[in-house]
Amino acid sequence: MIDAHIHLDWYNEEEQAIILEDLEKRTIDGVIAVSSDLNSCNNVWKLHQACPHVYPAFGWHPEQKLPSEAELDAIEEMIHKHQDSLAAIGEVGLPYYMKKEDPFLDVQPYTEILERFLSLAKKCDLPIVLHAIYEDAELVCDLLEKHQVTKAHFHWFKGSEKTIQRMIERKYMISVTPDCLYEQEIQRLIEQYPLELMMVETDGPWQFEGPFQGQMTHPKMMEQSLAQIARIKNMPFGTVSATIVKNTVTFYQVKDRH
Structure with missing residues (x-):
């Protein structure tokens, strides 16, 4: 199992260990460890150096106050410097929840x-992880x-039927969180979205x-997500698990490091 989206640097040291x-x-x-x-x-880079199975992604999370130009320049410089070691650019996107408030x-x-990071993703030929x-x-x-x-990954995606169909046509990836065990909206998405365009994550x-009430979120929770996807798709667990691992390895090009 590969966690397609986790904020590993947000855990405390004991949890990281x-x-x-x-x-x-x-x-x-x-784990695909995204940055904010x-x-x-x-x-995230330090965590990758400590463990090669932490695959880093660099970006700037949109649900916060605007960064300085100097900060964005420094992130871009890091992306260029470590380009060959990065799994992706992310997490980037638009401030949906801030806009609601x-x-x-x-x-x-x-x-x-966001457009700056999209240009970078194109220039560096890296996938982009989207909020x-x-x-x-x-x-x-x-x-x-x-x-x-x-090469776009819409993590923990929720959206309209029209958008879902557009994303499927463009072959954009989504990832499913453990809330698929109890959220009907996510369960309907699993029914609609092709398994070949699906990954699992914890966020x-x-x-x-x-x-999972009261538990520390751990990538091992993905096993229950995979079982739920298998139930919804009416497919064998082994087929679902193998397909989703293959999807993640292929999309993030971590095969040589996997």
Whole structure:
């Protein structure tokens, strides 16, 4: 199992040690560790150096106050410097939740930052990891086409039927979180989306409800997600698991490191 999206640097040191130990034991095969700002990029890089099965992605998370130009320049410099070791550019996207809280939020600067990272993804030939849900996803699809970026991963995606069909046509990847065990919206998405365009993730340390209530979010939770996908798709667990691992390895080009 490979966790297609985790904020490993957001865990405390004790929790990181637990996950890193499981990676070393190969209980978990790997994690795509996304970044949220410059400091996060540096911390994710240190985690990658500590464990080669932590596959780093550098980016700037949109659900926060705007960064300085110097910070964006420094992140871009890190992307170029470590390009050959990166799994992707991310997490990047648009500030959906901030916009919900403040309907007057000017999203234009956030859109410009996203376009900067899309240009980088195209230039560096790296996949891009997207925070883009509901109506934001439609705009992000437009921007992906504008910048001719085809390797796109919409993590923890939620959106309209129209957007879902558009994403399937473009062969954009999605990833399923452990809330698939209790969220009907995610279960319907699993029914609709092709298995060949699907990965699993935790988005840890985000905590889940249902059977995971009160637990530290750990990549091992993905096993229950895989079982739920198998049930919904009415397919053997082994087929689902093997396909999703293959999808993740192929999309993130971690085969040589896997």
